[in-house]
Amino acid sequence: MVDTALSGLGHHAGEQAVRARRRDIVNRWLLSAPALIIIAFAAIGPLFIMAVYSFLAKGPYGGVIWHFSTEGWYRLLFERDIFDDTVSFADAHLTIFWRSAKLSLATTLLALLFGFPTAYFIATRPERYRELWLFLITIPFWTNLLIRTFAIMEVIRNEGLLNSLLLKLGLIEHPLQLLFTDFAIMLGMVYVYLPLMVLPLYASMEKLDFRLIEAGYDLYANRFQVLRRIIIPLVKPGIIAGSILVFIPSLGAYVTPRVLGGGKNMMLGNLIELQFGQGRNWPLGAALAITLMSVVMIALLVYVRSASRSATSHG
């Protein structure tokens, strides 16, 4: 009698546990549902559409025609003669790709060059002033990108602020052609993306133990050696994060090269836009977009790999 009652109880408890576990699983999915929906609609969905479009034929007035074609991918590197259909290698897209990479790299380096001392300056201020400096750094972010870009245009154009100042000072005799050059694009991108460099650098530097710098000086390291052997290795995560955050949007930048490059100095973002707009070649645009993303992904993977490898080799 007692025996059966006990075993019945045990059975009941087991069933309850199973039900509780099932409820747990359902709850977990329900809680993560909003995030999953956003990822599905905002990230995976559009990517999937792009991938599909790149393998379709182009429509005569833009858009796509639903039958399979590798023409989009083909056109990345080759040109088809419109009369006799002969195919020849074309480096126009590669050139733009290469230009974009060079300009983005230069932008990243410049942002690092200006961002590093800025972040160091903020991190070494008394604690109550740091918030204020960070606030000042982020203020431009609150203004529309287009307006800020036009503001730079006002500064560097031939009759702009910079040139009139230099002319007045007698440093130059004719206005410098700054606008619509690679320099202008770079300047614009550095200006726009600088906070993305400063903030992660600051986050790393804020954690830096400044007594280590004193220890470095004490052990006969001069200023340069302290920077190279102590500060840079310790804030490396911030340097890498900041560089990635600047490099990736620079590579796909659209507004800045469009406005400051004047359309003749195209970057990848502009090329892609062109295909979806005037070019009316959506499959090629999609192929270009996916290529750009793949390059970024590969770069990130390489970084993650090397970061985790250096972590394990130290450990």
Add this chain to the structure above:
Amino acid sequence: MAERPPLAVTEASSSDKPIAIDIRLVSKHFGFAQDIVRALDDVSLTIRENEFFTLLGPSGCGKTTLLRLIAGFEHPTQGRIILYGEDISPLPPYRRPVNTVFQNYALFPHLTVGENVGFGLEMLGRPKAEVEATVSNMLRLVRMQELMNRRVSQISGGQQQRVALARALAPRPKVLLLDESLSALDLKLRKEMQIELKRLQHETGITFVFVTHDQEEALTMSDRLAVMDRGRILQIGSPHDIYDRPQNRFVANFIGETNFLKAEMLEVAGGMAKVKLDSGSIVSAHVPDDLAAQGKVTIVVRPEHASLVSPGPLATLSGVLEHVVFFGTDTHYHVRLDQGGEFIVRQQNDRGKSQGWSTGMRAGILFDGDAAQILSD
């Protein structure tokens, strides 16, 4: 013994050694105008070669500021710091042959134990072979050879302390500065490191300047020490001098326990004076170096420099036993004096022999021969 690294073994410090550090009228002020903080105020001090010299004082007394001035992290507002005849006050820290063991060790977290120890020599541009040899010698000196390739985060606090020591000693500085370097360790480890430090000082022949707020640590380890308060040096001397002959109220109070008594100065002769206590007894007492006081003075007597006797005309003081506190090795007797005030007598406990004193008894107090010291303030 064969394992000993090839370091010069030198004699313990003596007064004929050359002067290593000469601090001349150094002041350090922080802030401006009304907010000015005088961290150091006209401090002068000489430290001889291979001396274990301690700067002792409560927090905020200026001892760490003085150490940072010697290291070069701060520069004096006034005065000069002379190292073996050379004025180093204007030099940056990396041009001074002085190394520091920091309070929190400040080991480089991105380097291994060995790389930390070799850092200074590498910065001095020494050849790789020499750096490697010195690193392994230094790690042997602090008994940390096996952990050479460990990361700093993987070793214990006591081990980090040893690495910090080895790192600071590796470039063979003329002076080693230690900033509260033992305070983060637990008691047992601290005792071990105290002995270790004395051994290293002896084996390397380097001058040690040690900063601490722990009076016991200062007394056990130092050849000489300076007691500091509010940016000034109040007394410099050997641990014996400081403990037995405190010159002023602060030093007497800060170091050890002591009894303060009011007295009247009667006559002075050859460094000793006759003073009359409130009880009417006349005792002889040491006169401070800079005798400013006359007439009414304060004298101090250490609890262990007095003993309990039966009350009577022979006793210097008399009163009633208020508390008897047993401490294991010794017992403290708190006596309420007939003239008012409390006097504490400390007596060594002797097994098998009861002291025979208990609360409420009347007792007399007798000072040891030259136990009394007159304070200058």
